[in-house]
Amino acid sequence: MSESATIDWDLARTIAAKVNRNEPEIVGDERKRMNDDFEEFTALAEELVANETGLRSLDGNARGRVADRADWVDANIRSFQRLLRPMLSKMEDEMTSGVFSAVGPKVAGAELGMLLGWMSTRVLGQYDLLVIEDENPEDQDMVYYVGSNVAALEKRFAFPERDFRLWLALHEVTHRAQFTGVPWMREHFLGLVATTMEEADPDPQRFIDGLKRALEVKKAGNDPLEDGGLAGVFASEKQRETLDHIGGLMSLLEGHGDVTMDRAGVGYVQNAERFGRVLRQRRQNASSFVSLIQRLSGLEAKMKQYAQGEAFIEAVEDHGGRDLMDRVWEGPTMLPLLAEIRDPDVWIDRAAPAQVA
Secondary structure (H helix, E strand, C coil): CCHHHCCCHHHHHHHHHHHCCCCCCCCHHHHHHHHHHHHHHHHHHHHHHHHHHCCCCCCCCCCEEEECHHHHHHHHHHHHHHHHHHHHHHHHHHHCCCCHHHHHHHHHHHHHHHHHHHHHCCCCEEEECCCCCCCCHHHCCEEEEEHHHHHHHHHHHCCCHHHHHHHHHHHHHHHHHHHHHCCCHHHHHHHHHHHHHHCCCCCHHHHHHHHHHHHHHHHCCCCCCCCCHHHHHCCCHHHHHHHHHHHHHHHHHHHHHHHHHHHHCCCCCCCHHHHHHHHHHHHHCCCHHHHHHHHHHCHHHHHHHHHHHHHHHHHHHHHHHHHHHHHHHCCHHHCCCHHHHHCHHHHHHHHCCCCCC
C-alpha cells in the first residue's frame, strides 16, 4: 500500500489552503524586489555567518527561495513524507484495517493540514535540511522565506525592508551552516528522528499509559505538555530518551541561531534589537487558541528553545569563552542534553578541560 493509505496528503493540502486562504498577494515589482533581496542577502549572510562562527558549508552555496504559503506547505508535506516513511510503513497494517481504514487517513490528513495551514500564516523563514538522493536536488537543501508573512510584518511594524531581510537570512543561513558545516550533524539529527519514528507503536495501551503518566505529572505540579506537547505525553520510555537528545540539540541550534544573527549582523543590520524585541513579543502575545495549538503540538516547547539555548551559550562562554562553546561541534557525545541546556554547569563540568593544580 502507498503512504496515502495512512495519511491523506491531498486532504492535508486542501485543509491547509483553507486555513491560510487570506494570504496577501505579493506580485509584480514588490515580488521581484523581495526575490532580489533574499538572493543577495542569503549569499551575504552565508559569508557573515562563516566569518562569525567558523562554520562553512561543505555542500556548496546556500540558495534562498521566496515562497508563498502554499509553497511552504508543499515543502513541509514533502519533508513529512520523507521523515514519516519508516513509521508509516510499520503502522500501515494497523491503520488500514477495520473502521480506521476509512476514517484514519482523512483524520490524520485533516490534522496535519490544520497545523501546517496555521503555521504557514506565521513562519517567516525555514531551512529545509532533508536531502534525499532519488529526489530533485533543486527542491532540496533550500532556505525558504515566506514572502507574504515577511511583507506583512514589515508593513505592520514599519521595519526597514533590507535590514529586516538580511537579519532573517542570518538566522536561517546559520541553521544551514550548522547542518552542512558540521560534517556529522545532519546524519546525527536524522538518526535521532528515525529512532523516534521506528519506536512508534499504535497499541492503544500506549495512549492509556501516556494519559496516566500525564495525570501523575500534573498532580506533581508540573506541565505534562512542557517538553513536547502530545508527542511527549504518548512517547515510550525510549522515545522520551531520544526526545531529550533532540530537545537539547534543537535548543542549542535555535539559541546559536539567534546569537549568531545578532553578532554577525553588527555593522550590517541597524535595527536588530528592535527586530528581536518585536518577534519575542509576537511569540508571547499569542491568542488563547493559538497558545493551545502551540502547547498541544509542542511548538510552545520549541519557542522556549530560543531563550534556553541563548542562556546556555551565555553561561558556557562566560565560563570558557568561544573555545569551550565550540566543543559542541566536536561530535554527538559533546552535544548538551535538554537537562544540561537548563543547567549549563552540568555540561560545563563534563566539557571544560580539567584544571591542573
